[in-house]
Amino acid sequence: MSRWAPPSSYLVKAAILSGIAAASAGCHTDMWRQPKLAPLSESTLFPDGQASRPFVPGTIPRGYLREDSAFYTGFVNKKLVTKIPIPVTLQLLKRGQERFNIYCSPCHGRLGDGEGMIAHRGFSIRRKPGDYHTDRLRTMPIGHFYDVITNGYGAMFSYASRVEPHDRWAIAAYIRVLQLSQHATPAEYAEAGGPATTTP
Amino acid sequence: MAQIFKPSANTIAQVSLLGGAIVPLSVGLGIAALSRSPANTKVGVPLNQPVPFSHEHHVGQLGIDCRYCHTSVEKSAFAGFPPTETCMSCHSQIWTNSPLLEPVRKSYETGTPIRWTKVNKVPEFVFFNHSIHVNRGINCNTCHGAVNDMNITWKGNSFQMAWCLQCHRAPERYLHENEADTAAGLTPRQQVFNLYWKFQQDGVKHLDAHEQDLISGEDPVSFDKDEIAKGRKLVNKYGVKTQQLADCWICHR
Numbered sequence: 195m196s197r198w199a200p201p202s203s204y205l206v207k208a209a210i211l212s213g214i215a216a217a218s219a220g221c222h223t224d225m226w227r228q229p230k231l232a233p234l235s236e237s238t239l240f241p242d243g244q245a246s247r248p249f250v251p252g253t254i255p256r257g258y259l260r261e262d263s264a265f266y267t268g269f270v271n272k273k274l275v276t277k278i279p280i281p282v283t284l285q286l287l288k289r290g291q292e293r294f295n296i297y298c299s300p301c302h303g304r305l306g307d308g309e310g311m312i313a314h315r316g317f318s319i320r321r322k323p324g325d326y327h328t329d330r331l332r333t334m335p336i337g338h339f340y341d342v343i344t345n346g347y348g349a350m351f352s353y354a355s356r357v358e359p360h361d362r363w364a365i366a367a368y369i370r371v372l373q374l375s376q377h378a379t380p381a382e383y384a385e386a387g388g389p390a391t392t393t394p
Numbered sequence: 395m396a397q398i399f400k401p402s403a404n405t406i407a408q409v410s411l412l413g414g415a416i417v418p419l420s421v422g423l424g425i426a427a428l429s430r431s432p433a434n435t436k437v438g439v440p441l442n443q444p445v446p447f448s449h450e451h452h453v454g455q456l457g458i459d460c461r462y463c464h465t466s467v468e469k470s471a472f473a474g475f476p477p478t479e480t481c482m483s484c485h486s487q488i489w490t491n492s493p494l495l496e497p498v499r500k501s502y503e504t505g506t507p508i509r510w511t512k513v514n515k516v517p518e519f520v521f522f523n524h525s526i527h528v529n530r531g532i533n534c535n536t537c538h539g540a541v542n543d544m545n546i547t548w549k550g551n552s553f554q555m556a557w558c559l560q561c562h563r564a565p566e567r568y569l570h571e572n573e574a575d576t577a578a579g580l581t582p583r584q585q586v587f588n589l590y591w592k593f594q595q596d597g598v599k600h601l602d603a604h605e606q607d608l609i610s611g612e613d614p615v616s617f618d619k620d621e622i623a624k625g626r627k628l629v630n631k632y633g634v635k636t637q638q639l640a641d642c643w644i645c646h647r
Binding site for chain 2: 225226227228230232233234290295296297300301311312315316317319320321349350351355356388
């Protein structure tokens with residue numbers, strides 16, 4: 195009686211391996227990971243290891259020549275501008291409100307009184323964030339607010355990389371709205387058509 | 395001549411016939427299940443980070459807007475990742491002695507970026523654009539899960555093609571607007587971020603059902619006829635080209 199002999203282990207291994215090889219020929223990851231550079235990806239080409247390159251000093255992208263000193267710095271002849279260099283529309287104020295609530299309200303509060311959440315969580319212990327409702331800031335030329343957003347002030351960092359120039363002016367305009375809203379006389383309030391209130 | 399097959403050969407034949415059907419099937423199903431499981435997709439798996447940054451704290455408790463850090467999410471394909479400077483805007487004054495923040499301070503001093511672990515990625519043959527989704531009112535949580543709940547960030551959804559197509563084939567099931575917000579003049583884009591503000595102020599009390607799904611990390615899909623009809627109106631209002639939305643080139647270019 196002849197019994198079926200199992201194939202040698204060598205043959206089994208060869209069969210399994212060639213099966214895997216045949217199947218894996220279809221697998222490759224060069225489409226998943228392409229040799230291209232995405233934002234924030236690494237590169238061994240540059241000494242700092244970053245693929246994104248800063249501008250070569252002095253480079254001005256087309257359309258980014260910042261000639262208008264009033265618009266881009268808030269200063270004209272080293273003096274703060276007193277008028278917003280773009281038309282102030284309701285749309286601009288609404289944009290300013292939105293950007294203010296994103297970038298400024300964490301410290302300055304939604305009313306601009308320096309009572310934001312981050313102020314309450316410890317920022318104020320060292321230095322209270324600015325309260326816009328002081329005589330000093332009410333009479334401050336509007337260019338000051340633009341300049342502070344651009345370059346920072348006291349413990350406040352620059353927001354230039356986070357807020358674009360047009361939005362900085364929108365925020366500056368909205369700060370004026372906040373100042374008016376918190377410093378209106380009852381007569382002004384009634385004139386602006388505010389709803390009737392029982393508290394003085 | 396001796397019998398070639400013993401009686402037991404009957405059993406072997408039956409078992410091997412059955413096994414021939416079951417084994418390939420279960421291997422196939424097993425591989426399919428594995429590729430969809432968190433072991434492969436990493437959905438719901440918090441990944442180690444150099445700094446244990448908590449979205450739950452910064453979004454849910456402090457009410458910081460997404461865009462404070464992810465500055466380009468409304469206008470660019472890339473949502474934007476905060477440089478160390480953004481962390482230091484507050485942490486130059488707050489928690490300045492915390493050992494957890496040591497890598498942040500070191501990064502700021504030396505100018506070397508922090509190496510965060512990437513949580514969400516799509517294959518590089520997929521061209522995803524954040525701005526178009528946000529501007530059509532697709533909430534962050536729709537794709538990223540309950541970010542407001544994440545102490546250490548995890549991936550909210552698989553980002554596999556079948557998952558993307560659920561919405562691309564039927565956007566009316568996912569598009570939504572909050573009626574009170576729309577009445578107040580908020581655009582779909584503004585409603586995306588207003589949700590977190592409302593949640594931070596009041597919890598889930600005043601949120602509608604869709605928004606509650608978003609905040610709790612449920613799939614915010616509508617099966618209700620009325621909801622789908624509303625979604626279809628939004629599809630028309632936003633000019634979403636549903637005929638092309640599931641075409642290959644929409645995502646693969």
